[in-house]
Every structure is written in C-alpha cells, then in structure tokens.
Amino acid sequence: MIHKVDIAIIGAGPAGMSLAQSLVSGDEKTRPPSVAVIDEQKDGGGQVYRAALRQAPDLASVLGQEYQSARPWLQEASQNPDIQFYFRTSAWNIEPREDGVELALVSAGRNWRLRAKRLVLASGAMERPTPFSGWQTPGVMTMGAAQTLMKDAGLVPDQPLVLLGSGPLLYLFAKQLLQSGVSIQAVLHTGPRGLRAAAWAAFWAALPGNFSPLGKGLLWRMQLALARVPQVFNVAEVVAQPDPQDTAGGLGALRYRVGGHWHTLQTGLVLVHDGVVPNTHLAAACGCSLTWDQQQACWRPELDETGRSSQSQIWALGDGARIMGSEAARWQGVAMAPALLESLGYQPSAANLARCQEAQRRLAPLQRLRRFLDAQFPPAGAFSEISDDTQVCRCEAISAGEIRRIAGLGCSGVNQARSFTRVGMGPCMGRQCGASVAKVLAGAQGKPQSALGYFTVRLPLKPVTVGDLCALEADAPASG
Ligand SMILES: Cc1cc2nc3c(=O)[nH]c(=O)nc-3n(C[C@H](O)[C@H](O)[C@H](O)COP(=O)(O)OP(=O)(O)OC[C@H]3O[C@@H](n4cnc5c(N)ncnc54)[C@H](O)[C@@H]3O)c2cc1C
Structure with a gap:
C-alpha cells in the first residue's frame, strides 16, 4: 500500500522543521491531518544544527552558542506527535502527479513509496565547487566535509592544516578549529583584507537590525588574528602538489599566487570553501523551472512570493530556494505555512x-544582511579561472582541457558534453561538476554561464543499491 499524507517535507533543517511545526500548530479545523518530514540524517537539525540533539556538551560548546540554543527548539519539534518523521531516509525519485507527487524513498534498505498532495523541498545548500589544479589530491577536501566530520563524529584533523577560500563559514570554522586545539598553519583568503568597495553601501544598509551577526563575524576575525595564525589575502590562483615521497600520492605542498608572485606552502591538508549554493538537484529532478541568480552566481528554483514553484504542487524554502542563512530558513518556514494551508483548502488560524x-x-x-554578504564574498576568481589540467569532473576524471576541446568541436551545452565525455555521470550525478562544466564551456564559447543550462537530472537521485530497488516494500516504515 502506498503511504499517503497531505504534506511531505524533504529536509529536517531549520526550514523544514519550523514549517512542519507551524503547519500542525492550529486546531483540527485549521491544520492538515498529516504532515511528514523526510531526511537522510539520523535526526533533525540539517547542516547547521547537525547532530545537535545528541552532541557531547564539550563539542557543543565549541560549535557555539547558536548551535546549543537550537537544541530545545529542535527537541520540541522532533517530539511533536502530529508530525511523522522519517529519518535515515533518502528521496531517490519524485514524480509530480496531477493531484500531488509520488516519492520513492529508501530507509535502511527498505524501499517504499509515499504520495503527498503537496511536496515542500527544504533540502538546503551544498558547498560551491572549488575546482583548481590538483584539487583531487588526497589531503585536499572541502571545509564543509571537515565540519560535518566534527559535528557528526567528533573528529578533528590531527595535523596542521591550511584553510583556503572565502565566506563567513570559513571564519566560523577557523574559530571552531582553534577552540578544538587544531593547529592552523595559515589561512589563504581569496578575498581582500578589509571590506570590498562594492560592499560598503550594503554594509551600512545591513547594520540596523544586524548588530549581533555582524559583531559575531568581527569577533571571529579578531580571534583568528589574536591566535597569530598567518593570513594571506587576495590569493588569485592555487595549485595542489602531491608529495613525491608519498607512495599514496597525498598532498605535499600548496602553490599560490598573489599578484604576480608565486609562493609555496608545505602542507598535508587543505580545507577549501567558497560559500554555499542552493542544492537544486531535487527541484530540477521534478521538473521545477530554475532561474539563474546573478547576485549569488548560481541556479535556484523559480518561485512565487509564497514559495510555490512552477509545478503548483511543489514548494521550496530555506537555503535550497535561495541562500539566506539558518535564521532566515527558520523564519521562512513560519512565513510559508498559511499560504501552503490555504492551497489545500484550510483556513489558517489567527495565531x-x-x-x-x-x-x-x-x-x-x-535580506539586507545577505545583500552585504553577497557583495563582500562573491565567488572567488581563484576557482573561476579553471586551468586546462584541472579535473572539473573528479568522478570521471575529465579535465577542463577536454571540455574546451569538445567546445571547439561544436559541443553546445552541458548535456551534450555529458554524452561526449561521460562528465557528470559518476556518483555525484553532476551535482559537483555541473556548474564548472558550464563555466568552462561558456568561457570557450564566449557566452554567459547562464546560457549553458544545467544537467538534466537522471534517476536515481541518490545512490541506491540493486538490493534496495528489489526490496520494494508494501508499507511505510514506522515513523519517528
Ligand atoms: C556543509 C555545510 C555546512 C554548513 N555549516 C553551517 C554552520 O556551521 N553554521 C551556519 O550558520 N550555517 C552553516 N551552513 C549553512 C546552513 O546549512 C544553512 O544556512 C541552513 O542550514 C539552511 O537551513 P535549511 O533548513 O534550508 O537546510 P539544511 O539545514 O541544509 O537542511 C537540509 C536537509 O535536507 C536533507 N536532504 C537533502 N536532500 C535530501 C534527500 N534527497 N533525501 C532526504 N533528505 C535530504 C539534508 O540531509 C539536510 O538535513 C552550512 C552549509 C553547508 C552546505
């Protein structure tokens, strides 16, 4: 039997959790009978509050006051008996129907289907891909992956490391690393030391109402300076070099260019970060129109002012809709509830x-704060000027030079590039390389990146085993 609910929400981060709570907060006349929240993590919290509900107190204090104070709210939402939670559950197919959507889900080897009148995508962000020569070398990883290991497994690097890139999360993670006793060899900033000229006006506009987050950012910067971590600014180009003595080919050095001068830093671990972009994979998979966001240089779902997509039964919010940060994601959940209820014929309560x-x-x-952050931390040139030897698709080992070669043969878009080279056909399904392939093709053909489109999403959306597929269950697993 297919499990049926009124509203299914994919993502139990601040956006999905606050929406679910708001939807079921009214009395029986003003709320839908059934709301389900699906997430592949073990429990609620999303990227930002990952593992907050089961975190050891000493690590929780390293992760910060905001992380700790989310715990009671998450606890209350997670225990709400009117919400059906399906954790450790991945959505690997979404089929829009006339009267709703049908999801194919896999929960610990159980494959089951869920039908909902409305689907809300609260699937969050992913790190912006940072291609540079040698970035596939063992010892180069994304900062988000390192932070996930810290939050989820309490693991921190046991060797000195280099942070490379830009964005507020880079400063936050530097602070968390220092507090965990990790030695930071250097921070290589792809941006300038101070405010960019283009960010000043946005800074003054953001100041009223944002003293706390702006002050927090300033504090993180001061903590880095007080710890006497060497910092380099305006890094324009980077090359990762394997250690010739290491038979496993691990990282030996990072070469970087500032102005006209190249420098070398011996290191075995580099954590890279260049901001985050909406995770649009699910929206694209269910045929929602995407739009190019010039300010944030990324694709995002096209939504009306209530959060409804071009597929009327599918809605989106949080960082998966547009990067706005965790506090905004939580408020967006509250803001969306009345319109979503009305779309199902319920009269929202006065509360x-x-x-x-x-x-x-x-x-x-x-919103004003985000405009400032977008102006101060645009995507870095160090990862935009992609050299020929850079592997744009690490799953299939396809270089930028190969993409330029097929551009010269007349390859007209990212989907044709996939047929020509297998780019985007590996386990990441194009999530990591799609934007870089479009950038290289666009550069080679003198077109804007937005003109090249994005990969058509193929099923399954998440890696599922043949065993999972064969084990199609009749009923949904128990929620909770
Ligand atoms: C790696 C990383 C680390 C970050 N760390 C911080 C931080 O420390 N502090 C901070 O302020 N901001 C951080 N951010 C930004 C932060 O994620 C967002 O601002 C905030 O979490 C957005 O909330 P959200 O509810 O929109 O999405 P998220 O919190 O990202 O929640 C989305 C949820 O959707 C689930 N999901 C996605 N696809 C599927 C699927 N197919 N099936 C099932 N479940 C799915 C995910 O497991 C996730 O739990 C981070 C972002 C990233 C990418």
Missing part, C-alpha cells in the same frame, strides 16, 4: 497568520 507577519518582519533585516 498562524500573526506569526507569519512576525516572520516577514524578521526576514527584512536578514
């Missing part, structure tokens, strides 16, 4: 409407 108004008010300064 829900009042909270929606409050959420709109809270979102206004956060």
